[in-house]
Amino acid sequence: MTQEKVVRVVGYYRDPGFLERIAGAFRKLLMDVNWIQGRKISDDGLYEVYMGVPYTNNFDIAIQNLSKTVDVEKVEVLEDAVIKTYIIKRDGTIVQREPYMAKEYDIIVFKPEFTKVTVRSWGIVVGKDIY
Amino acid sequence: MPTGARITIDALKREGVKVIFGIPGLSNMQLYDAFIEDLKNGELRHVLMRHEQAAAHAADGYARASGVPGVCTATSGPGATNLVTGLITAYWDSSPVIAITGQVPRNSIGKMAFQEADAMGIFEHITKYVVEIKKLEEIPIWIKNAFYIATTGRPGPVVVDIPRDIFYEKVDEVKWPEKPMVKGYKEFPTIIDRQKLKKAAEILINAERPIILVGTGVVWSNATQEVLELAELLHIPIISTFPGKSAIPHDHPLYFGAMGYYGRAEASMAALESDAMLVVGARFSDRTFTSYDEMIETRKKFIMINIDPSDGERAIRVDVNLTGDAKILLRELKKAIIELGIKNEHSNWIKRLKEYKEYYEQFYYYDEPNKLKPWKVLKTIRNVLPRDAIVTTGVGQHQMWAEVFWEVLEPRTFLSSTGMGTMGFGLPAAMGAKLARPDKVVVDLDGDGSFLMTGNNLATAVDEHIPIISVIFDNRTLGLVRQVQDLFFGNRIVGVDYGPSPDFVKLAEAFGALGFNATSYEEIEKSLKTAMKENIPAVIRIPIDKEELALPTLPPGGKLKQVIVRDPRKSS
Numbered sequence: 001m002t003q004e005k006v007v008r009v010v011g012y013y014r015d016p017g018f019l020e021r022i023a024g025a026f027r028k029l030l031m032d033v034n035w036i037q038g039r040k041i042s043d044d045g046l047y048e049v050y051m052g053v054p055y056t057n058n059f060d061i062a063i064q065n066l067s068k069t070v071d072v073e074k075v076e077v078l079e080d081a082v083i084k085t086y087i088i089k090r091d092g093t094i095v096q097r098e099p100y101m102a103k104e105y106d107i108i109v110f111k112p113e114f115t116k117v118t119v120r121s122w123g124i125v126v127g128k129d130i131y
Numbered sequence: 132m133p134t135g136a137r138i139t140i141d142a143l144k145r146e147g148v149k150v151i152f153g154i155p156g157l158s159n160m161q162l163y164d165a166f167i168e169d170l171k172n173g174e175l176r177h178v179l180m181r182h183e184q185a186a187a188h189a190a191d192g193y194a195r196a197s198g199v200p201g202v203c204t205a206t207s208g209p210g211a212t213n214l215v216t217g218l219i220t221a222y223w224d225s226s227p228v229i230a231i232t233g234q235v236p237r238n239s240i241g242k243m244a245f246q247e248a249d250a251m252g253i254f255e256h257i258t259k260y261v262v263e264i265k266k267l268e269e270i271p272i273w274i275k276n277a278f279y280i281a282t283t284g285r286p287g288p289v290v291v292d293i294p295r296d297i298f299y300e301k302v303d304e305v306k307w308p309e310k311p312m313v314k315g316y317k318e319f320p321t322i323i324d325r326q327k328l329k330k331a332a333e334i335l336i337n338a339e340r341p342i343i344l345v346g347t348g349v350v351w352s353n354a355t356q357e358v359l360e361l362a363e364l365l366h367i368p369i370i371s372t373f374p375g376k377s378a379i380p381h382d383h384p385l386y387f388g389a390m391g392y393y394g395r396a397e398a399s400m401a402a403l404e405s406d407a408m409l410v411v412g413a414r415f416s417d418r419t420f421t422s423y424d425e426m427i428e429t430r431k432k433f434i435m436i437n438i439d440p441s442d443g444e445r446a447i448r449v450d451v452n453l454t455g456d457a458k459i460l461l462r463e464l465k466k467a468i469i470e471l472g473i474k475n476e477h478s479n480w481i482k483r484l485k486e487y488k489e490y491y492e493q494f495y496y497y498d499e500p501n502k503l504k505p506w507k508v509l510k511t512i513r514n515v516l517p518r519d520a521i522v523t524t525g526v527g528q529h530q531m532w533a534e535v536f537w538e539v540l541e542p543r544t545f546l547s548s549t550g551m552g553t554m555g556f557g558l559p560a561a562m563g564a565k566l567a568r569p570d571k572v573v574v575d576l577d578g579d580g581s582f583l584m585t586g587n588n589l590a591t592a593v594d595e596h597i598p599i600i601s602v603i604f605d606n607r608t609l610g611l612v613r614q615v616q617d618l619f620f621g622n623r624i625v626g627v628d629y630g631p632s633p634d635f636v637k638l639a640e641a642f643g644a645l646g647f648n649a650t651s652y653e654e655i656e657k658s659l660k661t662a663m664k665e666n667i668p669a670v671i672r673i674p675i676d677k678e679e680l681a682l683p684t685l686p687p688g689g690k691l692k693q694v695i696v697r698d699p700r701k702s703s
Binding site: 011012014015017020021024028044045060061064067068070071072073121122123124 | 251252255256259260261262263280284313314315316317318319320439440441444445454
């Protein structure tokens, strides 16, 4: 089974091309994306996007390229992330289950748990924090 | 009250724009209407190209020759899509080009309107950035931002797409920004790390066979002098990437040529045999290092100076990665070396490379009676042109001959599509270069196949009085493809040979340019002198045998040590 790397991208949304460029950074290196979830985190248009990416030898180059993409403030690799998936059922109840157990119109949330983060911004590693 | 179109023009002028290459159409004609007075009073010049690809190449040539961004414009739909090849060419060669594209009105976008193309979707992966203007007030800041993004960090093209209804809108007061403001963008920093500089200095001082590999970054950083000073200080030979040719005067005794796929064999051998390589303003492209394993196996130490901090983290592990502007870092490195003291003279190493050079020259400078040999043609041209003449190339065998044999004598005088390998680059890039540097002689070294990809722009050169000279190496074939078919596909030649059309002399004359059929070295010299004297666009057609090979070369997927320097057909 291919190891999945969890990536958090923080950048400024100007239009949906922001998401296309993020996805394109992986597509251009023949990589896939397992899942993606994101939200607006500030009033001036800062967004965070979490992605589950199957690891390949191109992973580091994709992260470098993404960190040098206009609109992208920084890219974080949640190095030892373990994903727990929570299913929010239509009636609002939340259960921790595998994604395949979700039914139509249930919402799945991918919750990474991690202790190490490598932060890269415009090609430079600016932080490698251990929580 | 100024319109959006007028504000766009004023914003461009505030960035110092003097020339715009383009073609008007439904969605950018408001811009044209806005700059009529600027054309009349000489504050702006518009060059009406015959195809938008050429407009982008001309802007690219302008940027490479001058060091400041070139500007092009196109209408929506086909106008914008025609820019694609030109802009990706600029992107791959790190050239700052600003493209202003018209777009259909906002209320028509996404509705398959007449001449609508999704400029954002098209350009977002083949330029450094593309921005869609959503309202009039955004124009001043985004034109400024476009220039900022294009010229900082690794330079590259930026597209500003403006719906035409915004061009018509008016505003009472324009707020001109003093500074760019791009959220989510950072210039690459120059990091002066004393420990790293000391380590780099120690590696170079202690190396027995050090080499400096220069790339385009040296040109953009104007760091030629710093490279030469460092090389002279430590007696280190210099080689270059193909585009890096433009950085170093080839008559410098420490320069040994461009290495790589079609590079000079002695330069590639120098790269392989060196025990320490200082890479300045170059990335490890697959055209320069055709096999990373081959280079890693040499166990040499690598020092990299690059504006892009992550270029040193890619295919090859770099021992010292210095991030930032080449000019600044080379000065700091020189200081660090002087502080530590010089140890080796490297005279044996330089002697060895000179022996390599002499050895390979017997294969390069091979003459045959009754044939015009490319090396000798280029030597003839070099002898006629002024030292500071600017040369562009198309793409094909002639380009490879230029890589090996063209002598660059001044920085920023050799412009070629080296990253994307775009046929048709030569003529429009030469036109752009000529407008950037009108005092220089500008010559497009081209092939018959490459020239005809954008040759219609000769009409523009004539109409606009842009006196460039296209020298066409006419072998009636797509020679580089033919060569690969011949050598590596078992001589199965297919889909490459042209017939007798066109007659390049008549073609040139039909456009109103001078046409020459130069069938001897003396005629080449004479026609060049005439073209320079007449100072109008000219085409010089030179017949080249289609069996002529671009050597040195490598087998497909080959390593540098597998270099082929003699015609394999003759040895068999």
